[in-house]
Amino acid sequence: MNLAKQYLELFLVFFKIGAFTFGGGYAMIPLIRNEVVNKKKWLADNEFMDMLALAQSVPGPISLNTAIFVGNKRLGFKGSLFTGAGIILPSFIIILLIAIVFTQFKDNQVVERIFRGVRPAVVALIVAPLLGLGKSAGIKISNIWVPITVALLVWLLKISPVYIILFSAIFGILYFLFIKQKTKK
Template identity: 75%
Template sequence: MKQYWEIFLVFFKIGAFTFGGGYAMIPLIRNEVVDKKGWLEDEEFMDMLAIAQSIPGPIALNTALFVGSKRLGFKGSLFSGAGVILPSFIVILLIALVFTQFKDNPVVERIFKGIRPAVVALIVSPLFSLGKSAGVKWKNLWIPIVVALAVWQLNISPMYIVLTAIFLGITHFIYLKKRVNK
């Protein structure tokens, strides 16, 4: 039973002290389960992260469920999932109880505006370490920058960006396939 509470506390701590959602939690999860606890190898974590991103649901929860299942089976996934969800649930509940009293307070507004850049940094930081682990070539860094600028400055819907990326990916794959077959 001690192992279940250990995995619960690891994910509770991650859920409680991470602002910015699932992508901001990734470096903390990786640090805990790969570096500190040794529950997963780095390559296995990267594979699990790819799966967690591709299935429906919050990435932090999907990651917690995978780690819990891998470590302790079904019960482990229940404990890790509860651990990562419970802090957010408690915080949202408390905010809902008191937010109406403070929503127009200029200090509260400034605090939330001040947190935004930190959240962006928490999301961007793991992208570099994950990109390095995945073997991403940094000469292609212009692609996400152009996409971000297109969404932000030109108000292009991310849906069109995704559809364009799918089309270009398929076209590139067909081109490479034809090139190999020659």
């Protein structure tokens, strides 16, 4: 396959994912994984999971970060441009069209009810893939109390997610230094 076709293939794979995924970046991750690891075999599963961890740790949308890392791994900097454009372009086009059309229907009760009805489905579209990713990363389903507790702390007690992240980082470091290291000896 010549280089132009490889760039086009990268673009189309990520354009398709960007165009047909609802629920944001986390809902795209299982689709990206399926395309990149299972169908195209561009990455091994452990490489993808490492790349996903890296994509979560850098600023920006996780789906875009993942796409850029895949593109870079596959075809270097230009590959990153094609995957990045592929994942962003569908959302940009859809939001632009909605902005043009929505101003005409923003006060329509039917449209408002439709958007209210879609919210639970979007939550389910995010939660289901996260559970699958957690399983493949070796996280036990019995630890589901952690995200539920965090959600309740943010929602009910109005604790900033920044404090929860800082606490978790400090706890993780202390756990590793004092508990995990002692069990190795």
